[in-house]
Amino acid sequence: MTNLITGLIGVAGVCAFLGILLWWIKAAPLIIICVLVMALLIYDFYQSLRANGNGTT
Known part of the structure; x- marks a missing residue:
């Protein structure tokens, strides 16, 4: 979940x-x-979200 939130903040920036x-x-x-x-x-x-399973391992 952290990757999703930080990624969206980065993309928006x-x-x-x-x-x-x-x-x-x-x-x-x-x-x-x-x-x-x-x-x-x-x-x-x-691709990053798919590879990491959306931050959950």
């Missing part, structure tokens, strides 16, 4: 940071890179 960054800098290459980074972050978070 990165989304907030990149969202503010993209709000001020509206460049197509930056948008593409940020979308790909967020997709990889969410995929890795999902």
Whole structure:
């Protein structure tokens, strides 16, 4: 359960940071890179939760 909570806090923090960054800098290459980074972050978070059994061993 701890991995889920801390992971969601981390994902929300990165989304907030990149969202503010993209709000001020509206460049197509930056948008593409940020979308790909967020997709990889969410995929890795999902894989991490599946591998650990959601924090319970």
